[in-house]
Amino acid sequence: AQSVTQLDSHVSVSEGTPVLLRCNYSSSYSPSLFWYVQHPNKGLQLLLKYTSAATLVKGINGFEAEFKKSETSFHLTKPSAHMSDAAEYFCVVTALSGGYQKVTFGTGTKLQVIP
Amino acid sequence: DAGVTQSPTHLIKTRGQQVTLRCSPKSGHDTVSWYQQALGQGPQFIFQYYEEEERQRGNFPDRFSGHQFPNYSSELNVNALLLGDSALYLCASSLWGGGAPETQYFGPGTRLLVL
Numbered sequence: 309a310q311s312v313t314q315l316d317s318h319v320s321v322s323e324g325t326p327v328l329l330r331c332n333y334s335s336s337y338s339p340s341l342f343w344y345v346q347h348p349n350k351g352l353q354l355l356l357k358y359t360s361a362a363t364l365v366k367g368i369n370g371f372e373a374e375f376k377k378s379e380t381s382f383h384l385t386k387p388s389a390h391m392s393d394a395a396e397y398f399c400v401v402t403a404l405s406g407g408y409q410k411v412t413f414g415t416g417t418k419l420q421v422i423p
Numbered sequence: 424d425a426g427v428t429q430s431p432t433h434l435i436k437t438r439g440q441q442v443t444l445r446c447s448p449k450s451g452h453d454t455v456s457w458y459q460q461a462l463g464q465g466p467q468f469i470f471q472y473y474e475e476e477e478r479q480r481g482n483f484p485d486r487f488s489g490h491q492f493p494n495y496s497s498e499l500n501v502n503a504l505l506l507g508d509s510a511l512y513l514c515a516s517s518l519w520g521g522g523a524p525e526t527q528y529f530g531p532g533t534r535l536l537v538l
Contacts, residue, residue, distance in 0.1 A: 342526070351427075351513060352466070352529040398465055408479050409517075409525065411456070413465040 310335045312401050314414035322422045327371075327386040329417045331399035334380060341382040342400040343373055346416075352398065358382060369393070394421045425450060427516050427530035435536045436504050444499040444533045448516030454478075455497040456527060457489060458513040466513055472497050473519045501535075509537045 315330040333339060340359045344352040356367025363375040369392075373384045382399060399414040428447045436442050448455050454473045458466035468481035472491035491497045495516075501508055511534050515527035 344529070349534075351429075351531040352515075354526065354528065357526055409471075410479075411468055411527070413467075415465045 312414035320420040329384040331382045333401045337403035339401045339403040344398045347395045429530040446514030447496045452516035454517045454519045456515045460511040504537045
């Protein structure tokens, strides 16, 4: 079985303050983990991915995430929020099962950035 | 290098009609997956195509069908449209991997409205 839980449906931060978007996962296999961002009325853009190399992963636009196996977490952080970061963020877990890639999306976290 | 493209961008249909959505994968990719994203929800996996065959299928009825062409592009067909089929339909392309799960790259989506 495989699942993703994004612990907050909405997060609101002030511009220039840190961002923390939380994600916990469950997988019977060795997963890869991704964060995607979706701006309003747009498709999904890959922010970063973890694929069993370094546990601290750096992505685009100053975002990073740390894979913590003991906590089954993959939280997304950014030191200083920018207005352009306002969007919806999806945590995704992917694992190979029976030779096929099983992809599971979280329900998303909507990030609001206050000027 | 063109990314994933989808057409049309928007579509309005009435109940009972049929619709075809199209997707061209990122250059070099051979696998196409389709997702349905209802308003305010995360994407739900519909099915995946590789080598012109459906390889995996999510929990969607047979009204949803697809095709992949020799040039790797793909179509999603939905018959007997219901109001509940209104959603953003996302296409994702990747490489068919035998090892670690492959990164998916998403198109901008087709927004379907069923009246």
